[in-house]
Structures are given as C-alpha cells and as structure tokens.
Amino acid sequence: MKLQNFFQLAFTFLFAALVLVSCKDDEDDTTKAPVAAFTFSPSSPRVGETVTFSNTSTDAETFVWSATDAAFSSTEANPTFAFTTEGDVQVTLTASGDGGSNAVTQTITVLGEDAPIPPVVTYPSNYTEGTDAATSRASVIVASDANGVGENDITWTNDKVWVLDGFVFVNDGQTLTIEAGTVIKGKSGQGENASALVVARGGKVIAEGTATEGIVFTAEADDLNGNLGADENGLWGGLIILGKSGLNSTPGESAIEGIPTTESRGLYGGSDDSDNSGVYRYISVRHGGTLIGAGNEINGVTFGGVGSGTIVEHIEVYANQDDGFEWFGGTVNSKYLIATACGDDAFDYDEGYRGNVQFGLIYQREDAGDRGGEHDGGTDPEDGTPYALPQFYNITSIGNPSSRTITFRDNAGGEYHNSVFANYSKGVDIEFLASGESSYKRFQAGDLKLMNNTFVEVAGNDAAVMFTVATVEGKEPTDAELAEAEAEVLASFEANGNAVGSLGITRSNVVPTEAGGETSTPSNSFFTTTDYRGAFAVGSTPWYTGWTATEAFVQ
Template sequence: MKKLATICLLAIVALGACKKSDDNDDPNGGGGNTNGGTEIRGVIKSDLHWTKDKTYRLRGYVYVQSGVTLTIDPGTKIVSNKDSAGVLVIYRGAKIMAQGTASEPIVFTSNEGAPAPGDLGGVILVGQATGNNNHSVIEGGVDAAYSAFGGSNDADNSGVMKYVRIEYAGKAVNPGDEVNGLSLYGVGSGTTLEYIQVIRGLDDAFEFFGGTVNAKHLIAYNCADDDFDMDDGFRGKIQFAVSVKDPKFTDAKGTTGDVSNNFEVDNVNPTNGFQLTRSPITFPVLSNFTAIGPNGASGTSADYGWNMRWRRGCKFILGNSIVLGGQKGGLRVEDDSTIYYYLRNTSNFYNSLLNATQKNIDAQLSVSPDKIVNIKDFSYPGNEVTLMNNAFTTNSKSTQLSAATDANLTDPFNNATPNLKPATGSPALTGALFDFGGLSDGFFEKVSYRGAFDGTNDWTAGWAIWNK
C-alpha cells in the first residue's frame, strides 16, 4: 500500500512538472525563481508591476493584451534563455510603462553564462496608428490572435520606454521573418521613446513599421543587420541617435543579396504587388545622428552595404548629422520615385557631414522602373548619379569630406569604446540648421552642433554600455 501511495505521489509530482510548460499561461509570473528568474509566460490579462528586487525570465512569446498596463520599475532586469528566446509583445490598446533612470536603467538581456545574439527574442510594441499595409501581419512568428497592427489613431499611446537597454535580441523564424531588438508596429505619437540602446542584436536594432511615433536619444550598437529600418509608411521624427557597426558582425544573408546598413528605409516592397507611391508614404524626419560604418577595417564582413540606403519610394529628411565609413557607399538612393523626391528637394540629406570608403553619393534606377512618377525631365536613364551629385551640391548644404578623419571626432572607429564626441576644431561643433522642411518642427531641439553629441556632454553616461 505504501509502495502504491509513493508511486501515485510521484506521478502527481511528475504531472505537475509537465503541466508547467512554456506553452501554458503564467501571466503573473507566479512560477517562482526557476533557473534564474521569476518566470513570465503566456498572456498577461491584468495590470502587472515588475520591481527591481526580482529578475523576470521571459519564456517564449509573452503578450500584454489590450487594456492592460505593464509597469516596470527602474533597475529591473528581464532575461531570456536561448532555448525559448523570449519575446515581449505589448499589443494594441495595451501600454508599457518602463521608466528607468540614467543610474538605474531597465535591462532586457540574456540569461546565459556566455551571452550571444538571439538569446532574447526582443520587444515588440503594437499600436493603432496609420500605415500603408505593406506588411499584413506582424513578423516573427507571433500568435495569429496578436498579429494584426495599426489603425486610424496617429496619436495612439503605447506607453513609455525610457532608459532601457535591449541586449542580445533577435529571433529568425524564416528568412526575412524576424523579431528585431525593438520592433514598432503602427505605434502612435502619444508614445514616449527616449534613451534606448539596442546591443548586439541578431537582426535590426530598431524597425518602424508604419506609425507616427517620435523618439530621442537612441543607440544601435553592434547589431547584425540594419540599425534604423523604416517602412510601411512610417512618418515619425527622431533626434539624437547613434549607429555603430561591428565590422565583422552581420546576420546570415545567404543568397538573398541583402546587406547590412546603418539606415535602410523603404515605402513598400514591390514584390508584394504594391506601387511605390502607395500612401501614406514613408517619410521620416531625422536630425543629429552619428552613424559609423566599418570604414574598411580589417576583416570587414562582405555583407556590409551602405551608411544610408533610401529606396522603394520612400521620402526622407536627415539633417545635422555625421555619417562615416559606409563600406559600399554613403548616400545610396534607389528606385525612380525615391530619386525623383531627392532631385525635387522633397527629400534631403541636409546640412550634414559625409565620408564613405567609396561612392559618397550613389544611385540606382529600379530594375523594373516605377512608372507612376514622371521623371522624364531629369534626362534618365544613365545620369542619375550625376544628377544626385548636382542636387547634393545645390540643395543639401552638406559636405563631402575628403577623409573620415576630417570630421574630427574623438575616436569613432574604436568599436570597443567608441568616442563620438567632436574634438576641438571639429566642423560638427557648430553650424546646425533647422530651416528645412519638418526640421523646423517644435519637436526638434534647436542645438548648434551637428551629430548626436556636442563637445562636452555625454548623454550615454551611466546607462548605456559598450564593448559587447
């Protein structure tokens, strides 16, 4: 009898252990400190508050459903193991209130003894702002019940992310179907994004799929694919941002022909059957970026591309910035309508400093040109690079530097500890202008310097980290 009772007890324990799988909901993290953190899994259905006295371990996809607020205190650590690559999804109508401080940032990171890109899936914010439906659902293998995004409210508010680090993120479900460090789907302008660093990501650092969200003080550091990827009709504003690439680190491109860039900005993908003029058109307005490419360093991956790759019908304004070290080139504009917007001075790389290892200015017509935009008055084809250079000289007020060192930044290509502040005598210390297009908007601080930093202050101090 005792033997039978013991067998039954062991069976009950075993069943209980099996029941607590990564596929079952544990919305309040009640699983205890198993293997390095209070486990969080499934769907969060009521308001939740994470505090810094605990470590929270994401198991698989975790969804904060509509109407729910997740509050995260300064200094809180959220981790993931590579076996499940946890993904936190803040869905439409939900909010994240993650307000760290410079001395106590909120950190999403690996829970492995030897951290590696992809240990964490990433963070996804899903809003209800407008886009052009280039993507029909959220990428990265999310549950179908949480895959729709966007809406009609451009002022939608998904909460606050401030003083947040996201380390070792990236989840590749299929080629071209990934979770990025911070993915922003239809996120509205009511959302606050400030002081966010994405480090050593397996795919893009920041990707904006439509929406109107604005941001300040963003850092993309040593991520494998594009640092700032924008598409689907994104129309937000960003000021003070950094993009630094590890020369030897790119994601696996295979035979796709894709490359890794500091910026990759599209309107739509024509293989989806859309015209490049599909509205709303992607049109970010950006200022005070410092973007650092490989600059021909020894061992640079063959999969590195351009500092800036504007293509597939997007419009853009990037002003008061420093862009250095692009491997295949610097300012690359592709496809007829994208070139047209630049030549017409709708788009502009404005009042900035540029030097790439080759082809500071580059352009390429579509393989199958977009016939929607009339470009005959620009004497196509064959003259697009010449015309781009002429427009650059006439309209941009930007400078093609003879060498990257002419920007006179302190130590920009020291990947382990980059120092991007302009040194004494740098042309970046003065000369900023906010007199073109959307740069006059009140969102932009009208600073005197170009690039992400002045010569004195370091807004990364205390919360951002390097050498990873």
C-alpha cells in the first residue's frame, strides 16, 4: 500500500513539473512584433553633409537600411551617410526580430551646397519629437502645459504629425498657425486624461487648408487609410473654440462643457460680438467625443461665445460620439459645414446663439444619431436675452429610422430656409409652455420660421405629424390653447412654401436632380442667393469632394 502511494506521489510531482515547463515554454513563445522607427540629423542636410541616423525601433535585433539613393544601404543600427545629390530621398528602415519584421519610410530633403541654411527649430519644453506609429511619420507630441502651445506664436507644419497629449490650449494673446495638409492627432483618454485643442478667449488659430490639402484632426490610432470605421468614436476629444461674444445666461460667462470647471481658460462669453478667434478652413475633425463625465462628452467642434470676426468655412465633423457642432451663444457665421455619423445631434445651439449658417450637410448613420437639430434658447434663465435667433439656409439633412428632424425648445427661435430634410421618422416639434416665454411664442412673434423647405420621407410624409407642438409635464397649456397652437403650426407648413417631395435625393445621392421650387432670398449680405433647395446645386459635384471622410461614406 505504501509503495503504491509512493508511485502516485511521484507521478503527481512529475505531472506538475511538466505543466510548469509547458507554461514556461508558452511564456517564452510570447514575442512582440517589432516597430521600426528612427530620427535623423540634420533635418535638412546639404549635399555632402553627414547625416546621422538614430534608430529608435523596439523589439528588433537586426536592421536593414535602404534608400531611393541606391548608394545608401546599411545593416548597422545607427549608420551615417552623406548624400551626393540634392532633392527628396526616401529612406526606409526595416527592423526584424523574433516577432517578425516592420518597415518605416521617411523623406529627407537634401539641399544644394549653396542653399541657405534652414533655421534651427527649437520647440517649447512641452514638445517631444518622435514617430507616429499609425502612419510611420515624424511626429511631435504636444503636452498640456500652462504656456499653452508655447510661450510665443508657433506654426505647426505639414511635414510632421502633431499629437495632442491632454488639453492643449492656445492661450490669450497666442496665435497658432496650422499649415494646409497638416495632421493633428489626439491621444486617447477620458475625464482629466482627455485630449483636445482648446482655443481660449483671446487666442487665435490660423488654419487655412484647401480642397486638395485639408487639415485633419483625428485619433492617434488613425492610419489615414480607412482603418477606423464610422462607428469608431470617442477615441479623443475634439476642437473647442472660445470667444468673447455675448450669451443670454447669467452671469454672462460660462465654463464650456467638456473641460474641467477648475480650468479658467475654459471660460467663454463677454460683450464683444465681433470678437475674432481666427480662421478655420477645410478642416476635418474625426473619431472624437471622448467621455469626460457621466453622460458628458466633447462635441466634434464646440463654439463657446465665438464672435462674428471669426472665419469658419468647409468644416467636417465625422464619427463623433456626441454632437457634431454645438454653439453656446455667440455670433459666429459659418459656411459649408458637415456633420456625418455623429452619435447624438448634428447641429445644436443654446445660450442665445444668433449667427448664420449656409450650406450644411447632416448625414446620420442608419443605426445611430438623435436629432438633426437640437435648438435651445437659454439655460439659466431660459428666457434670457438676447434670444437665440440664428438663420440656416441651404441645409441637406439625412436622418435615420429612429431620429427626429429638429426640436425647438427653451424659448429657442431660429430660421430654416431653402433646405431639404430626408429619412427622419419624426418631424419638427416646437415647445409650448402654459406661461412665460417659449419656442411657440417665438413662432408667434415671427422669430421661428421654416420656409421653402422640402421634406422627403419624413414622418410618413404626413404634414400633420411633421410639424407638431410639444409640451412639458406640469407646464402644459389648456387643451384649447394646445389645439389652437397645433392648428397654427400645421397651417404654416404649406403657407410658408414647405412641401413633401423627392428631388431625387437618397442616402446614396445627396445631390438633387431638380431644384425643388420657390426659394427664399436672404436679406443678410453674409448669405449667397441660390435658386435651389438643399446644400448642393442640381447635378453639381459635392463641395465635400477631395478633403473629407464623408465622401467615402455617402454611398
């Protein structure tokens, strides 16, 4: 019996030893894939000048260097070389290890012997040079800092990827210039660890992209070749612009949502309605909207008290977790706005926004998105002045089977002219309170208008449920008052030139095949007079072509 127990015990120890060896072998088999990366100096060498390559690859043991200049090749970890011909040279480093191989390519511009010496770039202390893993391009990480983007004005150039690490501010008195074709990325993180570019009151950004060289704000994981889908959002923060224009809330300045209230640079509002926060043209903001608190996410682009001196044209928000654009008070005007695949509302305003918007595309996912427009007049108090009275002309708004076209509430006014709304299950609702000011009162006063718009497959194409009056529990008008209001709002549908139609617009084709009928002529010189409804002229090439993620998504 004892001998049998001995053999059983020996077998148990032997089995345990084999398991431990097996587990150890499994651990040893876990290897990391190498990541190739390098820097070089000087950044713009002359012909014949020695270039020193610094290898920053990880998890690699062997290295192969090659270039379009065939004279350069090496297997050293950190080689040096002097190029003999001026011009652009593509240098590739292939790093190999037990986990495989990885390659990265960078462009070196070799200057002629007599070329002027380029200035030495000295970055602020919160800037760190490196390599962007997703694109294998040279990068500069910009960390959150009391000095904002630096102690002085600075330019972010298009030869590098600029990575936001935390809330990076353009401080009062600073100007950040962003070259056309530049890529800015935000690191992932939530709450206090979120990343965003914030233009504080008194700061300016001059970001003038073009239709062929747009400026892209996106997540750090984006390889810019479609690896992130329209449902991948909340991967970083967004673009927040704050100004000194007036609000209708008390005490006249507020802390912007999305930034901790302890940060004084997050305040907006004032008394300068012509305030200038810079120039923003041909910018795409993608995959943002990270969570900063319970139910509180950052919008794609946030305007807080931004003044009419600011230029905003050709801006796209794509795949944002929260709203596309939100205006908190202010008077900023905008043309050519796009809100595509946003998780909440597309166009949202509050606190007495009274600017103008023309040529806008709202394009919701079929399975996500709330309202095309969520429009609030005031917050505290709701009937504060100045009233929210913005004007929207030539909007094309494509919804989904569970979303609402527009909500007007909290005493919001506003106007929509020459626009097209399609594929919403619910129409437009206007809030009516038993006493005091409300959006219905703005409608009665002529401050809320919907004129010369076309509705395509909205609310079952039934005007009776397309234009409705909404109430608030505990503040309802009498049944007679509500019936009268509903009749008045419904009558305005046809009386103001609105119609049910098609215009040839579908989810896969947002460009109309017909103009749609009578159009409103704007009185404000900001607007361009058009003879068509919607954001695009009949048979035209969409103005989002060449610089947006929307172009590939609309199909």
